[in-house]
Amino acid sequence: MRLAFLVGAVAAFALGASAAAVVYPARPGDGPLLARAPTANERLAESVALRLTGKRIEVRCTSASEAPGVLGLTPFVNGKPSGYFLLMPAACRELGLFRENPARYDPSTCSDNACVEGVAVEVQALQAVAHESYHTLGYRSESTAECYGMQSLWYVARRLGASTNEAEALAGWYWGYRYPAWRTSPHPQYWSAQCRDGGALDLRPRSHGWPS
Ligand SMILES: [Zn+2]
Numbered sequence: 731m732r733l734a735f736l737v738g739a740v741a742a743f744a745l746g747a748s749a750a751a752v753v754y755p756a757r758p759g760d761g762p763l764l765a766r767a768p769t770a771n772e773r774l775a776e777s778v779a780l781r782l783t784g785k786r787i788e789v790r791c792t793s794a795s796e797a798p799g800v801l802g803l804t805p806f807v808n809g810k811p812s813g814y815f816l817l818m819p820a821a822c823r824e825l826g827l828f829r830e831n832p833a834r835y836d837p838s839t840c841s842d843n844a845c846v847e848g849v850a851v852e853v854q855a856l857q858a859v860a861h862e863s864y865h866t867l868g869y870r871s872e873s874t875a876e877c878y879g880m881q882s883l884w885y886v887a888r889r890l891g892a893s894t895n896e897a898e899a900l901a902g903w904y905w906g907y908r909y910p911a912w913r914t915s916p917h918p919q920y921w922s923a924q925c926r927d928g929g930a931l932d933l934r935p936r937s938h939g940w941p942s
Pocket residue numbers: 737738739740861862865872875
């Protein structure tokens with residue numbers, strides 16, 4: 731399994747300009763991306779982000795990866811999110827494949843390592859959408875974005891066409907196999923002991939369903 735993928739990275743750019751009400755590029759290179767109309771897949775990611783955050787968020791797929799292993803990026807300016815996030819080509823490719831055939835990535839039907847590896851890659855792309863969405867709410871902490879995102883992973887999967895059972899299985903898979911690996915990975919900032927049913931990062935403390 732490819733557990734080395736980073737879900738995302740927060741970029742800080744002190745440009746001196748204050749955040750405007752409209753989305754503007756936090757970095758000059760993002761201007762052309764934000765100026766073009768979103769694709770169908772980008773619009774779908776935007777609608778997911780709207781549902782998760784209550785905010786209109788611009789989402790664009792970049793044409794090149796920012797860094798090896800990074801799947802998403804939410805620029806911050808002066809400590810505030812800029813109203814958009816970027817998805818790297820690998821994430822966008824996986825999201826497109828998922829929409830074409832969601833059932834192919836149902837972990838409950840995997841019977842070989844190739845299938846499990848496919849699930850691992852796919853679920854990380856789904857998680858990237860949820861994770862970056864929470865960054866755009868102003869949560870800069872990787873462990874907060876990661877934990878809140880994981881609790882919304884099922885919703886991303888549902889919106890991309892998975893059945894409820896599969897969506898919950900994917901989130902459960904993330905919790906069971908991917909999430910614990912952060913703790914001892916080179917990027918332990920993605921992990922928190924408070925990310926659990928009843929923990930401080932539990933978005934639904936009255937429910938014992940976890941992580942969905
Ligand atoms: Zn992040």
